[in-house]
Amino acid sequence: MKRWTRIPSCNFFRCTSKQLDLMLLALCFAAIIASPLLSAASISASSYHSCAIASSGQMSCWGENAWGTLGDDTFADSRVPVTVNGLADADSVSSRSLHTCAVRDGGTAVCWGWNSVGQLGDGTTNSHPAPVAVEGLTNAMDIAAGAEHTCALKGDGTAACWGNNQNGELGIGNLNPSLIPVAVTGVSDAIAIASGNYHSCVLRNDGSVVCWGSGEAGQLGNGSSTNSPVPVQVVGLTDAVKIAAGHSSTCAIRSDATVVCWGLNYYGQLGNGSTQSSNVPVVASGLSGASAISVGDFHACAITLNGQASCWGDNRLGQLGDGTRESRLTAVPVQSPFDFESISGGANHTCAMLENGSATCWGSNRDGQIGNAMLAIEVFPSTVAMEGSAASISVTEGHACALKQSGGASCWGNNQSGQLGNGDNVSSTFPVPVNGISDATAIVVGGFGPLAHSCAIRPDSTLACWGYNAYGQLGDGTYTSRTSPVTVSGLTGVASVSAGFGFTCANMNDGTAACWGKNDYGQLGHGDNFGHSTPVSVFGLTGVTSVSTSDLHACATKADETVACWGYNGAGQLGNGTHNTYFSPVAVVGLSNAVDVSAGSNHTCARRSTGTVACWGSGSSGQLGTGNPSSSSTPVAVPNLVGISGISVGGSHSCASTFAGTVACWGRNLEGQLGDGSTNQRYSPVPVTGLVDVVEVDAGRDNSCARHVDGTLSCWGSNDDGQVGNGFKGYFATPQTVQGFGDTVVRNGFDFPL
Structure with missing residues (x-):
């Protein structure tokens, strides 16, 4: 199975120094992601369920399943992973709220779960408990699920979105919803994509970031708190290498491996030591050497180059993994002796892939989303019982x-x-x-x-x-x-x-x-x-x-x-x-x-x-x-x-x-x-x-x-x-x-x- 990673495009001998730096960083991140030593490739934590891809490409999901979000063609909840029907070649996964989407090896995409406003992209509003193809989408390299919309990054640097659009989250210049993918206005050089509940962002190959959709909490980062149906540039961010979006906040890793965040900050999810929301990027305190970032509903987590993970923000249900349920205004270490490879923040829980290929989750477990066959809150990382164990x-x-x-x-x-x-x-x-x-x-x-x-x-x-x-x-x-x-x-x-x-x-x-x-x-x-x-x-x-x-x-x-x-x-x-x-x-x-x-x-x-x-x-x-x-x-x-x-x-x-x-x-x-x-x-x-x-x-x-x-x-x-x-x-x-x-x-x- 191959991993898709888009490298900033330019003629090598005519690249700017910034483009070369970003290219080298992207190559390093790609090497980390593509490591053949891993037995698990990707993980995604949603509101009430979680999904992971094994190194073979087989996907499993666990947790709440009332809308078919586990993809096993049933509506039965599961406290341990169940196999997603007919999906043995998944390359990346994204889940949020009540639906899940995956990019298949080859560049097509499938979605399943709740579909009230067309967020599955199959041209209908019928919910599906098993994967259905996203209509007309090819050459997809990554996918990002919002609350009621979905966006995909294509190999040519363009982006497409579908589903609800009442806040402009499709980025097409109007508020009309779409049951099938439509091109995001003015995006042609994107190398990464992220979706929050009602907004989305892309990272461009020059290190800048543009966002669109709901902006009421400042999550678009353009200095205002209004919605935008077209992409607007994040203020002062010119050297981003990674992005992540949560409920109403957004974060990015910069080329110096520091983290900046913007948007809603009621629980300290911006990580800057305050609870004051910001419509422009602010530096997350005490974080250096960041290599991966994820934003949940009201918390955020980062992995550093030494393999350790830290989280900040809302912790009422243990989603920070520090052994407490005390919310934090700045980053605190996740309590685990093992090195982290990737991380994903859900609504009130967090999941991660470890370097040894196993999966671990912590936080709210009301619907079995931790995947350890229990329903109790886990304030420390708990091993997910993955296939083959x-x-x-x-x-x-x-x-x-x-x-x-x-x-x-x-x-x-x-x-x-x-x-x-x-x-x-x-x-x-x-x-x-x-x-x-x-x-x-x-x-x-x-x-x-x-x-x-x-x-x-x-x-x-x-x-x-x-x-x-x-x-x-x-x-x-x-x-x-x-x-x-x-x-x-x-x-x-x-x-x-x-x-x-x-x-x-x-x-x-x-x-x-x-x-x-x-x-x-x-x-x-x-x-x-x-x-x-x-x-x-x-x-x-x-x-x-x-x-x-x-x-x-x-x-x-x-x-x-x-x-x-x-x-x-x-x-x-x-x-x-x-x-x-x-x-x-x-x-x-x-x-x-x-x-x-x-x-x-x-x-x-x-x-x-x-x-x-x-x-x-x-x-x-x-x-x-x-x-x-x-x-x-x-x-x-x-x-x-x-x-x-x-x-x-x-x-x-x-x-x-x-x-x-x-x-x-x-x-x-x-x-x-x-x-x-x-x-x-x-x-x-x-x-x-x-x-x-x-x-x-x-x-x-x-x-x-x-x-x-x-x-x-x-x-x-x-x-x-x-x-x-x-x-x-x-x-x-x-x-x-x-x-x-x-x-x-x-x-x-x-x-x-x-």
Whole structure:
């Protein structure tokens, strides 16, 4: 697949020095974009969905799909990437609001999604859930989608736009809309194009920039705040090399690699330390060496030549990726240990391609636009489960399961109750495929030894479970164990699931939660202690973003970043300051900014948006990480643990992954589950030996697993049933590679850490 990059045109021996400088810069940028080392080529973040192109040219999208914006010929939302129909040769992509467009290898273009005013360019106003050709467009080199219009840059330096034109956003000198591409007035030497919601801009080969359309916030940069149906020149900008447009603001990188922005500035999206809007370019403070730029609705991001990313502006939903939800008037670094290749700002989220070819997103995730199979806000970058990788892994005592991005699942370890799901009861030290699971989006395991079960979410948001069922934990209305998956009765709209010992809980897309199975300590949260073989609602729980179950209790994170727990509380694991058992949820006291929770046998830990961790409950084995064996019925901070990207709690140990790519564990270590090469109990976090480039970690009862950025999977600790997955038995006190999962991507947060 080739990448299109237009170089400034002039006879080499007659070029001006400025044109030569711009040509060299463009060639450098082209070399970066065209690097064959990348496994992903392009990414675009929209209002409620995201899209990416693999190096093969295949495109995938994820998130909200009510208008067919994912391009898979359905209207079903997806929290993980789905393949765009019939588009295996995409070269570039642009998405904004409710439609998406792509340039194909060869210079034609296709669009899909909402089409109320002709923004798909197919000559109609019919919306399409799969790509349709843009009529009459050839020689396209790039494309830019606005809210209700679209523009394309052609190889001859001209530009064409189509769709709504009430603000002059087509650039044709009038306000008439067009269902097919029409030429932008006076543009013949453009080398880049960008569209905001209701305006567009092109970069010309002499380094100047012209814009047209809505100018009410000053986003045209011509010194006025009025609309213009024809291109007008941005004041004082003569050496631009990159441009980007957002909702009502625009930014450019200059030849000295500094950044200037203009337009709306209510949230500091101009990056100059103020909230004063400007109709002429102002310098974004503290940025140098910029090589890429993107503008979202009310925030902006840039990549610098050292591969690092910085963002500024609106951060109410974590779209700056700095670990907070505090808006910033100047640039702050995105918290990631990996180098960035490209970046794209959406309405309230941001996505990026990393140099290793993987995709990552952060910010609002209400519609699944982060692509990590969750719905919770992510204030740090979260890995997108791209094609060719696995979507999740889950570990418990005795067995483990992993889900490939294709939707197929494999399990390994103990199989006495059929928990491997392959139709028999034969245990395996190697991964074996689960029967009938070819399109799942998440997988979890629970219980221990022969008393274990597994569950998977299907793409229609229903749930299937298999394995041990003496307590009704499979949710099919029976108490019969199953060696192959059965559907959980009456459960739809499942967002996430967690499997405990003898019971299972799920949270729904509407923010409610349901549980089923064993309930002797009220662990179903239904207000009683009677078991149920089909789902029952968790009383009084709304705004749920994730659930975590364990032996005898369960916890949930909520949209307001608080945590509620219910069930057995003998060690204070509910975190409400008592040791009383509760049959319905109680709030964890003194805990705010919680974005993830993980429940263990007798303790619980939460990851906060600040990148720190708090734990509560039993500390007898050091599992609270406070440096001593003290217990606590309220959250206590784990000292000296910062920059945390994920948390997972096992039976009596805890593990955390960091944004530096390392893992630290603490607590019980008799089976080597801390991975530090010893079997010594640890009261404070210790590094797991030899683990680098880790993006997520999952702790089982007495073992642990981690996923690396290159897609490999490592496990360590107890291995009596082969659950380490390396083909052997006997415990391992240091990480071992799991066989058969060289392309694994772990999704943390839906695990069962017993």
